[in-house]
Amino acid sequence: MTTDWNAILADCQEKGDVRYRRESNQTHFIIHDRDDLLALCKSLREIGAYLVTVVANDERELVNGSYKRYHYFSHPTADQFLILEWQSDRADDFPSIQKQFPAVAAFVNKSDAAINESSQMMIVGPNHAGIIESGQFRFQIMGEQINQVQFRFGWKKRNIEKLFTTNFTLLDGWQLAEKVVGDSAFAHSLAYCRAVESLAGVDVPETAVYLRGLFLELERLYNHIRNYKALANDVAAHQISTELSVLWQYLMELNERLSGHRLLFGVNRPGGVTLPDAVKNISHDSVNRALSEISVGRVNSLPAFLDQFLKFGDKLLNSASYQERASIGILTKANAVRLGARGVTARASNWKTKEDGDAVLIRFDFRLNHPYGVYKTDAALRDKILTTEPELPEQRLRSHEMRGDVYARTHLRLLEIRTSVAIIQSLLTHLETMMFDTPLHAPVERALQRTPNFEFALGYAEGWRGDVVYWLMKDRFGQIYRCQVRDPSRFNWAALKAAVDRHQLPPIYIKQYPKTQNPAIIIQPDFPLVNQSFNLSYAGYVL
Template identity: 25%
Template sequence: MGGEAEARKLLEKCVERLKELLPPDAIVDVKVKGKDRVYIEVKREYLPEALEKVYWELGGYLSSMVGTDDRSVDGHYRLYYIVSIEENVRHIQWKPWVVVYTKVPWDNPKFKSTTPKVPAASWYEREVKDLLGLEPTGHPDPRRLALPDDWPEGLYPMRKDFKFYERPPRQPKPYMFRPEKVSEGIVQIPMSPIHALADEPSQFRLFVDGERVVDVDYRMFYVFRGLEKLAEERFTYNQTSFLAERVCGICGYAHSTAYCEAVEDALDIEVPERAEYIRTIMLEVERLHSHMLNLGIACHLTAFDWGFMELFRIREKIMKVAEILSGGRKTYGMNLVGGVRRDIPKDKAKKVMELLKTVREEFKKALDVITSNELFLRRCEEVGILPKKVARALSVVGPLVRGSGLPRDTRYDHPYAAYKYIRVKPAVESGCDVFSRLMVRAREVLDALDIVEHALDQLPGGPILNEEKIELVEYAKGIGYDEAPRGENVHFVVIGKDSRVHKWRVRAATYNNWPALPYMSRDYTITDFPLIVASLDPCYSCTERVIIVDVKRKKTVTVSYARLVHLSRKVSQNPTHTPQLL
């Protein structure tokens, strides 16, 4: 393919440019792998500069960051920063992945933080600090990010000398949320784990002025299940595919696929074309059900329950499709490293085609009714605005970024599976509001129907599983990625001993999308908040393979009840009023 030569050229250009930009002794090693990825080792002291140049000069987006414990190998920890180069190279089919990594010695587990230069690295570095005990010096926000409240200090679960089944004694410590009394006139509304509007365990704190949300604080780690540790010590590499499917119950198959791709990339396993098509079909089926779920929930939250019921009725047909193709409604269990486990015979494909036909008709009709409902539109339009600029700065992914007018789509940017053969055009809407994001999803439902039908029609022959020539190469590294319904998932794998992974890092789409929530919810009413959260389509369990706490500190001011009521009334009667508290 012509695209490959182009991609290689670009990759070389990137490496040369980086060599020019950095001091001559900064780069230790450069390894090009395949057509679109390069591993660059830099000296520890030059790490921030190197990442800065890759991120800002070469136009990259930070896709993931991984810390590995390689003390048993060579006495070092390693830090990998995975950057996808996307700016100004939209036309190139395979955009380069640049992995900048460095070694951190075991007896001095410290490194210069890159966060001051690349803000996107903030959470990743705090996570590394908590789970591996590597100290990012100069990090602007060095508080604990990960681990439960009652976890003992100085115990790092991702280190190799911690065993996965250990249950350290509890050291109960109340978690300090933001100060109980915040600025004048601001009321805190806790939305705790058990709440009408929170579908999953997490804690939101809404800070409201009258009815208006002025800020949001969230803290989640109720779903931390330690799965990366399990994969390293209990699961074999083929079992991990099923574990990956349980990262998330809605977009699990996308995780499973990304994991398998990462291992296949590390070990240079060729996946048969038919398997790639079957993966694509299942990924799109998953997108169908997930988007319909999200559209249905949006209807439900705007009290338009007809839409919810109708979309869920249609969605049941998609579940039937999944059942016919994989034998399970939600967990498909189709992936193994090297291909898929279940073929699609002709009669099954025919059944699916018939179902999809009715789905298309019914979905179009339902969409017509929903979008012509004035009440629904009023709730969605001009609500939860995420400006294009902010979306870009936070490098959000999925329908969220596409709803803000940016054509980012992994299926297009880094074609994987059968998207190499079936080119996808990103569905972009420029409204930046909840409605735009819903419309992106609606358009993607119709696109996905096309893709599934096309792929079923064009299924190539040949085998579906290639597991004969698998040779485990220790410490081989691989990147797997795909476009889940919520956006780009990136998995990073280092192959280890005893057919286990040495390190597996899951970066789910929602991880990148959370920081956008405060921007989207400010200045809207409390009733809008659940809808805005739903439009982000968050997946808590995805994100919370690790933990996120993001707390901003504010001055403590005592406020009398009377004053508070007064302020609330005043503000609610005057929607144009902007308090100076912010």
């Protein structure tokens, strides 16, 4: 696959001007011709590249400035980013790449085509029944069956990207970054800090790298367990749900003991991490002791915690009731690739089809595709992630189209929890030998002053929903000129729509069943279960 990628790079060199590269894995070209850009996008699509993010920027105040658009592409098998830049004097003069990469539609805050008003509509929201964020779902229904769903999220707009430039500096922007999405605060602040570090060109101390890896996995762990608990609650498996919510609370308190905050706020800084003074070291011993204190002796170590979880997690997965109810909300592999789905959503739809043959399955995971931090230094960790292949019960494998449904996503979360605990164990072994009295963060301020103005950098991290990407540009005063935030939910809401809409059902279901008896058609009460299995962020979409 690298030969294809290199062929495209050579093609870019021919058609555009190469620009200075900031990181070794990012190649930047300015493309001047509209047809060239579209042709490049087409060949990128053909080799299986995906869209990472698109940044539109007003750079008229720069020397020879204009409106600019940066398209970031990558390939699942190559640790490479390709940046295609487009310049124009007019704000509306941009070639649309939606034909080649339909995922780009998620960046255009345009409402969907209006649903036929003569059909029956059911509008839910913006306030929901329960403890959920505000947003509106508009269902077009026939009886109880859902034909189509639309999402409206404009209610929560907080002007995050503007606030970065007006109210924050490069050094304290992490404060806002962790309030973009509260439940993946660590992934967001990590992506922001990595962007600043890339701008400054500083290296993070080794201990801080390992601590960041640890907290990122802790965040993944508590969120997956929280999601599991909510799924159990949605199918009225109350015993499982209650037991898991206790385990979730243990993890929140463990977070507080290790980092000083239940949701891991305020740990990341550009250049490293800060820990509360009370935390002198983090080791197997201290984690096990903390868990044992928190749970009053019920769970004495991380492996015991995992056993406790698996007891209830397997119970849910193996119950006939759940297997039957969770066979809905199918996101086909074709749709997942087309819409650029991210994280667990994409991985659960990544089953093997006949066309794949013996080809190695591609994992859409930034920890593997673009290794950073601990995942770069430690190949054993990457192997641990690679073994998280979903293995489904045989009767489900036979009808392989079943993959990509609620069950597949639930199962994948269980496997990821297992992997996360293994990764945390291995990180703790490393941390035991490390010094905590040395400074945990490298000085960034000086290095930032040396960075030329109007430089930009990319920061990314694999959070529990998927990859979080920050794009930062420095202005002439050394502060933020533009900060673009790309949460995985940006793409995944379109994937949820594809899993719910009736006309996007997998072809085999349409062939096999008559229209009215199709088991994959979602009825109104099923929607919360499908929604919960994706577990997307509203705040990360509206910004």
